Amino acid sequence: MILTFGLILSMGYEVLKITSLGSRSLLHIASAIMFMNLNIGIYASYFKKIKRSIIYYLAAAIFIPLLLFLTSSLKAELSLSIIEFAAVCISWLLISPYIGETIKHRVSLIIYLCIVVGNAETDLWQTEKWILIIFDILPVIYYFILLLILIERFITMFQSVVNSSLLDGLTGLYNRKAISTRIKQCVEKGECAIVFTDIDNFKELNDTLGHHAGDAALKTVAEILQEETDDIGFPGRYGGEELIAVIDDKDTISRIEEWAENFRSRVERESNVTLSIGFSIYRYGLTPEKLLEQADLSMYSAKRTGKNKIVEYKDGLDTGSI
The missing domain is CATH 3.30.70.270 (Reverse transcriptase/Diguanylate cyclase domain)
Incomplete structure (x- = not known):
């Protein structure tokens, strides 16, 4: 359910980005929520229960920067960038080590960070076309890696179901x-x-x-x-x-x-x-x-x-x- 919601959000985010219908703040918020849902969904595909610590840390990653923004301590875009960066750090520490695809997942986090940097409006990105091309390709690579993680997980789950119907649980021999x-x-x-x-x-x-x-x-x-x-x-x-x-x-x-x-x-x-x-x-x-x-x-x-x-x-x- 969480994973499905995350996938729907990711599609909505890409539509907003391509059509330029949303402001930069809206894109940041959509990106952060999409990212969190996708990663919690991946974690949930490995474990029936989601650790409370993950929920607490993700909540803190959202509300602390927002609180600072509302009190005018930070600019809107900086606050939202902190949310995305904090979400990546939490995923790196609390999700990656436990899902069985640590290396792939952490590579996807690094790519996501690059996407966050690429979303910033700077003269450098606008003048260097080759950099713009790289940032256009990064989302495709990001979703491809997540897709690989999910496919491998679903294959493992399917094999587990098949084996449980054929193999003895204690000895591993055929039943x-x-x-x-x-x-x-x-x-x-x-x-x-x-x-x-x-x-x-x-x-x-x-x-x-x-x-x-x-x-x-x-x-x-x-x-x-x-x-x-x-x-x-x-x-x-x-x-x-x-x-x-x-x-x-x-x-x-x-x-x-x-x-x-x-x-x-x-x-x-x-x-x-x-x-x-x-x-x-x-x-x-x-x-x-x-x-x-x-x-x-x-x-x-x-x-x-x-x-x-x-x-x-x-x-x-x-x-x-x-």
Whole structure:
């Protein structure tokens, strides 16, 4: 809302400037208000709440010079120039460091200061045409930089929304919905292996060392799984302490037990937990749900027959035998 208002003001300011409908004082006021709204709007696109200090300082930047002007201590144009300069200083100190695009934003502030200087009526600007041309170009550069900042911010926000719908918040792995979609795609392709893993004694770890220790262990295992599936599969968190890898690389599928053992041993060496692992390889006629169920049964078989081991699904391995 603030950003939209700022953009409308900026367009109005440029219309006044081009058509020469407004006095110089009116242009200064419009420029200052436009500048403040745009910069507060940019800040608001990064934070839901605007710091009160920013509002207070901007209010002081407006009212102190105006008060001096009303008491005849300063000339009108000088008062308004102080407002613009103070607004730039406040934006430099209180907005730029916090928006993620500090360098671009500060470059835009410097350009805006140059625009303020260029708006002053002096003989120099009127006699030197090349300087006038530069000052005519500066607003275009200023708005272009602000546009870049906003586009990059909106792209980041869009990516965040997309990632939140696909990724698990704790581990950064793909979530259950994304994993289910990937399994269906692999089954349609005809080349797929599912490796289902469960962290051994995870409840005891949470109960004895606390949930932060459990979360740390889960993140460590997730990082190793992500590294091990790079370019060969799709790592995910299926739920709780259960992680899953959907492997679609033909060469890796042919030696899937070796791959699973390498993953298991890495976790044992590099963390304070062990894994029970089960896997199932796609065979013609299997549905995605059945393939996943087979890997799940294999994992529970590993868990109930000693833990810290790998079990391959074979015909006859069912709930009864587990």
